[in-house]
Amino acid sequence: MIKKVGIVGFGQMGSGIGQVSAAAGYEILACDVSEDAVKRGLGYITKSLDKAIERGKADQALKDKVLGNISTHTDLKALKDCDLICEAVVENLDAKQDVYRTLDGICPAQTIFASNTSSLSISDMAAVTKRPDRFVGLHFFNPVPIMKLCEVVRTIDSSDATFDTAFAFAESVGKTCVTAKDSPGFVANVLLVPYLLDAIRQYERGLASREDIDNAMMLGCGHPMGPLTLTDFIGLDTILYIADIMFDEFKDSHYAAPPLLRRMVNAGYMGKKAGRGFYDYSKK
DSSP: OOOEEEEEOOSHHHHHHHHHHHHTTOEEEEEOSSHHHHHHHHHHHHHHHHHHHHTTSOOHHHHHHHHHTEEEESOGGGGTTOSEEEEOOOSOHHHHHHHHHHHHHHSOTTOEEEEOOSSSOHHHHHTTSSOGGGEEEEEEOSSTTTOOEEEEEEOSSOOHHHHHHHHHHHHHTTOEEEEEESOTTTTHHHHHHHHHHHHHHHHHHTSSOHHHHHHHHHHHHOOSSOHHHHHHHHOHHHHHHHHHHHHHHHOOGGGOOOHHHHHHHHTTOOBGGGTBSSSBOTTO
């Protein structure tokens, strides 16, 4: 039974996972590399809850409950008694494997490990531990307190008990879950990324303006956000990274990054977070 949840990496994704888990009543132990990092994570949560209160979606009691259920740490040893650990560090396999090697030597055998990766192999992470049967993917979507989906990823080694426990945990924090096998991109990204790449290709080829491409998909297909705007929101560098991983795996041209995307990333046009992507956000 899951009672105590560790979060490794307390950035936007990790803090979001911590927020919904704390709201569901779990004891959260959040860990990052420095005091400044964990303070930023708490800041993300406070800002999220304050916005929810302003919109009538939450109240002060919920805010107090969430923040009261979270303790912060800078040493992984603090997570030694956790029932489940969700990792949300940088999307780099070596970095994630280093975390799991350390955790594997700290945590008891019954602790379940779960990665929030959006594109990397869960099996490759589990391989550096002695508990591949107690390893799954829990891919939440950003922003975690708002997005309803969680992809629960099962490897060839994940035990039925581990998978069922992880699935039930994700549901308990308010998510609708889908099951995915351990394949790059899982369900959402393996379908979404080619769509975004195709939109970039058509813009690069001069089919239509960026505004017309976005409006065509919003007004003609009922999408809430056009593909180029969505790429800016996700981050051009993130889309490029995921595309390269999937192309390396499948060798399929659908996943090949358009030259324009790579040039924009190299020029620093990362999207909304950088102030400029397909659109200019510097004055907003």
